[in-house]
Amino acid sequence: MLVYRKFLRDLLRNYMMGSGIAVLVVGGVIISTTLTITGTEMLRVFIIMILSLCVMMFAEFLIFRRHIRPIREMMRHKKPSLETIRAAYLQTHRFPALSVMRIMGPHFLGLSIPAMTMASLGVAWGWLTLPAFYIGLAGIGAILIASMHALLEFFTTAQAIRPMLIHIRELGQQIHGEDVSLDGRVIVSIQRKFQLSAFLIGTMPLFLFSLATQIRLSTSVDSSQLIADYWKWAAIILLLGVGFSSLGARLLASDIQQPIEDLHRVMKQVQSGDLKVRASDLYSDEFSRLIAGFNHMVKGLDAREKMNNLLLQSYYATLAAALDARDAYTAGHSTRVAKYSLLIGQSVNLSEQELDWLYKTALLHDIGKIGVRDAVLLKEGRLTDEEFEQIKRHPDLGESILKQIEPAEAMAPLLPGVRSHHERYDGAGYPDGLKGEDIPVFGRIIAVADAFDAMTSDRPYRKGMPVEKAMAILADGKGSQWDPRFVQGFMDAYKA
Incomplete structure (x- = not known):
């Protein structure tokens, strides 16, 4: 149960961190540095964001409860069935992909739809003096921010699930003597991870800069003032883009480096003669196939080693019997x-x-x-x-x-x-x-x-x-x- 609680805490921490970076920091900085509105209107904009966040969090909570159910079901029993353990193991592997679905589903829609609706009403009722097309730009910005959040959430969740996966495998061994694994099944391919991550890392700064520039140009009437302010807000936007790209690249590299290091460590143990060791099947991409193949190979080497030892024992016994x-x-x-x-x-x-x-x-x-x-x-x-x-x-x-x-x-x-x-x-x-x-x-x-x-x-x-x-x-x-x-x-x- 301690492992499960830590798992939930890590997921919540990662979610709050991703939301803070993507929604509050990036979204807040873009709004505060690109919009030229009064303090009262800025306060109303932030109230709209907070209300939208509440709707978003409620929608995500409902989806999260459904996603966590197979794992919670396993943890409810002292001796869960093998089928329950396997279902929890598969669902845990799916959590990084499910986190992306939550971000692009209830997270994005739960935030953008209420925000755009309330902003439109605010413009119609005179509470906000914003051009109508700003709401459309805000929708585009929401997609960008949700994509950033989804990327961060995917890789941080991939790290958070590993202790839980180890615990589930240990349960399978202790209760049923079964080594629970994906057995080579791919949940999210490396190709897809690289394509989407590289796309977001490479293009996100450009999209953010273009969006901020469009808003800034539309609100500036004094060209001298525009030139004076340009480097101030441009530097902030570019720093945000570079920071996001650096963080995304670091997470992507870690996601690839971790299984390679794990496999290398186990290979060294095999090289030293330990044929009982097995690589942990904690990955939901093609590394799952690689590890399944590696474990199958080591299992075969272990079986051959046992056969050779039996032959040697028979050889020694035969020599002794021949002498006697x-x-x-x-x-x-x-x-x-x-x-x-x-x-x-x-x-x-x-x-x-x-x-x-x-x-x-x-x-x-x-x-x-x-x-x-x-x-x-x-x-x-x-x-x-x-x-x-x-x-x-x-x-x-x-x-x-x-x-x-x-x-x-x-x-x-x-x-x-x-x-x-x-x-x-x-x-x-x-x-x-x-x-x-x-x-x-x-x-x-x-x-x-x-x-x-x-x-x-x-x-x-x-x-x-x-x-x-x-x-x-x-x-x-x-x-x-x-x-x-x-x-x-x-x-x-x-x-x-």
Whole structure:
């Protein structure tokens, strides 16, 4: 409701600002600088303008109530239907165009018809000593002023509706899980905006100057006085025209610049790898089509990225399964180690990206055993020193194998953990004899998970030990074989 109230306040503020600039400032200055009438008649002219403004505002209020109804209807309900939300979203997009219709309809007619009628009566009854053709010129001036107001109102309303559009889209997501948008629909084309805006910006000063000159010439009888006063009122009229043109050009540029900047910002997020982001569909011109196409493209990239990730996950799982298939008694070892490693990673609050890399590293931690002969790898009895040296080569072999896989940057995060998962916290491990914090984080985590699975899994020559005993051994090895932090994290996570 706060967003809706702010929306109404912004619309009222913009309307009063546009009316003030177009009607009171421009119209008032033209009248006061071009008409040579008495103070009493000037007061009567302004009374006519004020009365006409009251008629105009009442007519506009009635039309505005009808225009705002779909949005007000949505705000009346805590959980509006999807159809109500979509109707409000479309109507909000239409508000800039509707504001022009109000200005050129009840605004223009509600002001000009009463004003011209009262002025004609004033001339007929002798209250005003104005030539009759002035009323016709006033009608032309009213069209010019209404056009100026409509231009200002269109662009200021286009800015005011954006917070409301964002709020409506959020409602659609929160209540119905739907992304409400125009889906490429064009309410007002860029071509029409440019044509009409450029026409008004370019010709309005000329029309104003011509109209003011016509009135001024018709009221001046002394040529010397006309020359003396010329630059005074001409400068005022020209300054008004230039000011209006500058303001209109600024609003037009902002209307085009805003969606470009929004789209560029989202493109940078996509470039950085965020494929969940979507450009906000807050525009009712051809930018709506552009943004709809952009969002469709990013959605497709996201779907392809998910597919690629699934393929990669399957690839890693297939490699791990192929390795485990060499020995029926260690089947599932890599998958279990990956699961235990993930528990540890979550317990120490690794990021989502780090958890993904950790899981893949754990799946492939023993990939180097592919290079170990079956006679050694599958031997049931005690290994000789030479055979154990062959086994100890598998972390280094695993790193070498993964380095051959392209793209290299996809494998790079996995290499340290694969190489270091047999390092010991006290420095007595292999292949590099690293110690403490010098051991890569993934290596220290996988070492705990690998040891636990090895202790609790059955082997041909022994039965897997109970979980409680394995946990006790891990606890005893804190600070010597394993990182105390990751041992404790695993024990807490496994119990939970």
